[in-house]
Amino acid sequence: MRKNLNVIAAYSIMMVLIILVGVFQSWNIALSIFNMCLISAVMTMGANIQWGYAGLINFGIMGYTALGGLAAVLISVDPVQEAWSAGGFDILMCLWLIIALVLIIRFILKNFQKSKVRTYSIAALIISGIILIRFTAEPGIEAIEDINPAKTGFLGGFGLPIIFSWIVGAFFAGGLAFIVGKVALGLRADYLAIATLLISEIVIAIIKHEDWLTRGVKNVIGLKRPAPYEVDLQSTDWFINLVEKFNSGKLEVFSNLSDRQAALNQLVIEGSSIFVKLCYSGLFLIVVIILLILTQKALYSPWGRMMRAIRDNEEAANAMGKNVVKQHLLIFILGSAIVGIAGAMLVTQDGLFTPGSYRPMRYTFLIWVMVIVGGSGNNFGAILGGFAVWFLWIEAAPIALFLINFFTAGMSETHALKLHLIESVPYFRFLMMGLGLLLIMRYRPKGILPEKIEIK
Amino acid sequence: MDILNALILLLNYIFIPALTYGSQLALGAIFVTLIYGILRFANFATGDMMAFGTMVTILFTWYFQSLGISLGVLPTALLAIPFGILFMIIYMLSIDKFVFKYYRVNKSPPVQLAMVSIGVMFVTQAVVRIIIGPSDQRFFDGEKFIIKAREFKEMTGLNEGLALKSTQLITVLVTIVLVSLLFWFLNKTKTGKSMKAYSDNEDLALLSGIDPKKIVMITWIIAGILATIGGALYGLDKSFKPFTYFNNMLPIFAAAIVGGIGNPFGAFLGGYVIAFSEIFLTYAYKKFFIYILPESMEPESLVQLLSTDYKFAVSFSILVIVLLYRPSGIFKGKVL
Numbered sequence: 001m002r003k004n005l006n007v008i009a010a011y012s013i014m015m016v017l018i019i020l021v022g023v024f025q026s027w028n029i030a031l032s033i034f035n036m037c038l039i040s041a042v043m044t045m046g047a048n049i050q051w052g053y054a055g056l057i058n059f060g061i062m063g064y065t066a067l068g069g070l071a072a073v074l075i076s077v078d079p080v081q082e083a084w085s086a087g088g089f090d091i092l093m094c095l096w097l098i099i100a101l102v103l104i105i106r107f108i109l110k111n112f113q114k115s116k117v118r119t120y121s122i123a124a125l126i127i128s129g130i131i132l133i134r135f136t137a138e139p140g141i142e143a144i145e146d147i148n149p150a151k152t153g154f155l156g157g158f159g160l161p162i163i164f165s166w167i168v169g170a171f172f173a174g175g176l177a178f179i180v181g182k183v184a185l186g187l188r189a190d191y192l193a194i195a196t197l198l199i200s201e202i203v204i205a206i207i208k209h210e211d212w213l214t215r216g217v218k219n220v221i222g223l224k225r226p227a228p229y230e231v232d233l234q235s236t237d238w239f240i241n242l243v244e245k246f247n248s249g250k251l252e253v254f255s256n257l258s259d260r261q262a263a264l265n266q267l268v269i270e271g272s273s274i275f276v277k278l279c280y281s282g283l284f285l286i287v288v289i290i291l292l293i294l295t296q297k298a299l300y301s302p303w304g305r306m307m308r309a310i311r312d313n314e315e316a317a318n319a320m321g322k323n324v325v326k327q328h329l330l331i332f333i334l335g336s337a338i339v340g341i342a343g344a345m346l347v348t349q350d351g352l353f354t355p356g357s358y359r360p361m362r363y364t365f366l367i368w369v370m371v372i373v374g375g376s377g378n379n380f381g382a383i384l385g386g387f388a389v390w391f392l393w394i395e396a397a398p399i400a401l402f403l404i405n406f407f408t409a410g411m412s413e414t415h416a417l418k419l420h421l422i423e424s425v426p427y428f429r430f431l432m433m434g435l436g437l438l439l440i441m442r443y444r445p446k447g448i449l450p451e452k453i454e455i456k
Numbered sequence: 457m458d459i460l461n462a463l464i465l466l467l468n469y470i471f472i473p474a475l476t477y478g479s480q481l482a483l484g485a486i487f488v489t490l491i492y493g494i495l496r497f498a499n500f501a502t503g504d505m506m507a508f509g510t511m512v513t514i515l516f517t518w519y520f521q522s523l524g525i526s527l528g529v530l531p532t533a534l535l536a537i538p539f540g541i542l543f544m545i546i547y548m549l550s551i552d553k554f555v556f557k558y559y560r561v562n563k564s565p566p567v568q569l570a571m572v573s574i575g576v577m578f579v580t581q582a583v584v585r586i587i588i589g590p591s592d593q594r595f596f597d598g599e600k601f602i603i604k605a606r607e608f609k610e611m612t613g614l615n616e617g618l619a620l621k622s623t624q625l626i627t628v629l630v631t632i633v634l635v636s637l638l639f640w641f642l643n644k645t646k647t648g649k650s651m652k653a654y655s656d657n658e659d660l661a662l663l664s665g666i667d668p669k670k671i672v673m674i675t676w677i678i679a680g681i682l683a684t685i686g687g688a689l690y691g692l693d694k695s696f697k698p699f700t701y702f703n704n705m706l707p708i709f710a711a712a713i714v715g716g717i718g719n720p721f722g723a724f725l726g727g728y729v730i731a732f733s734e735i736f737l738t739y740a741y742k743k744f745f746i747y748i749l750p751e752s753m754e755p756e757s758l759v760q761l762l763s764t765d766y767k768f769a770v771s772f773s774i775l776v777i778v779l780l781y782r783p784s785g786i787f788k789g790k791v792l
Contacts, residue, residue, distance in 0.1 A: 027750070057567060076680070119781075166638035183779075184776075184779065187783065189565075189566065190497065190498040190566050190570050191713070191779065191783075193498065194498060194709050194713065195779055197709075198706055198709070198710065198772035198775055198776070199776065201772055202768075202772050202773065205766055205768060205769040209763065209765035220486075257504060263568065288659070316667065353729065361581075365574055365577070365578070366674035369578075372571060378613075401626075421586070423589075424586040424589065427581075427582050427585035427590070428582065430578045430579070430581045430582035430585065431578070431579060431583070434573075434575045434577070434578025434580075435579060437571075437572075437574065437575035438576070438579070440570065441568070441572055441575065442555075442558060445568075
């Protein structure tokens, strides 16, 4: 108990902060912050597995998040039959061509000795393959994108419940991580960072511009939900009764029946959106807790010990007969898969998929700030980092506004500097993130909750 | 068959834009490579530092414009660039003193310095956005074109026009002058040579009496000059938007690595490699083939290898290929 005091204290402070937002701003805001905190926590757990356990630097978090989101779309959207009949055949042909190309290249790599001829023939094969694929796909893509472009214009998905996408998202992200890991893991740390960052940009470029698959920047809206809809709740009897029971004290004040009804309606509308958010919180909490249990178990298992050994001294671990390359690849896939889950959760919560919104600042660097601030190598630290940084990210604007008003209290209301500062309030969050990261790295380089390994 | 028109077409739509864009990338790439070679970390704040220098330049340009000072046909920004450089160098040196120095003295691993540079990136981004805002700023004035497309057509009687913007010429000229000065400095002066020595082998350089503080300071000064001029030229040619500058960091990194990181000359050429391949691969060659092929063989499609949406993806793919097959870059930089 005593040993975990700082963990408990840190989490209590975090909870109190969120509750304070609920009391002073609104419960709706508090719950949406809480939900996003949970999603961020999943992302940081993924990044923490890679960075904290194994010392692998992955700046491609954005790409895996987007792939998770793509999974949510492909799983939950109903298939567009006309599009399939118009261009499905061409697309499937393309898929076969790609698979054949990969198999041929694998065959060449396996059966021929490394030589210039081999390299050039593979290059020629890839280029001619790309041209062939483009020619096969083009009529199909055009046909698909022509079908009702305002509403569909893409192939759609499988029409399954969106919850499944959380698992599929993990597989998508893990698959990408397998390819990236094969290509880039041999690189030195900072090159790995740059390479993963650039690869994630390529992934985003593809998602943004392949309209037949993702609708691209036209966005996919109105995804299915795992939680009930507010509108349905507002007309359900048991929910209205529940709200009535909860607020019986508030409602008793009204003597007039119609006033009471109006107040109740208002409460039901507010309550429905809180209820939906609570449903999401429950789902997300389950994911976070399952992941936390698994990652904690892994951390203290022989496998976790081996990962730390590899992280701390690669050569020594290698000399002891541990397959460093294989373990790095494995952990790269695992961490990315967790990020993929978070990506699918994010799209599930928002109910829409907007490829244009994936930006490295928000989805890569912010997550890294969370990991570093929270404490790399410590799962509780990573989750706390997700909570604290997301909280600050959202509440930075009100805090900055308060500070600006405080420090410029002497100036007149129309002073140009004051107006300019108030106008640029949204950007103070970058300043706070940056300063927070720099201060933590300087004075508490292991994060708020540092890594602590006890041998049991 | 109309080879002359075809050539003008390529010159107008591929060669000139790529040369300009390549010059802008090259300046940024030399900045990245110098910081990497001498201070030994990947600077993720590159794009935002360039935005900072450009911002100061823009503010001075506006100030001069309000005073009524101008350079006639040349953009006023050229007059403001020295002030931008000055502020940029002060900013960089103070960041180095308060942030990077601590880690350098403690000999932290490069990854940690890269992480710290992300903190600097956040702060710089905030500073730029708070001061000048996130939206597009144009600060170009003076004569816009040296050769206008229509005038060229009338002059030569060709079908294709050739347009040459003054910013394009300025960019290329300034880059040539700046880069030649830089290479002269690095290869011929004592300080430049000691910088190279420090980059090659720090301990040996220290033993032979090279002052590391001086080296670091000069590196930041050169970096400030490159960042401001590169950023300002990009802003003059296109437009200034903080987010674009952040994004430009990626092709700049690609250029530096493709050229062989730590090798300034490689970075210089890397900028052009990236720029030319981006534009070559995404240009639609339909018109070109119409000019050079007989009528019966005219292509129907756009004859475009990749759609322009994948412009960035091209440079990143080149980078990935280079990293795979020649991790030290085309022109041999540090081996990773």
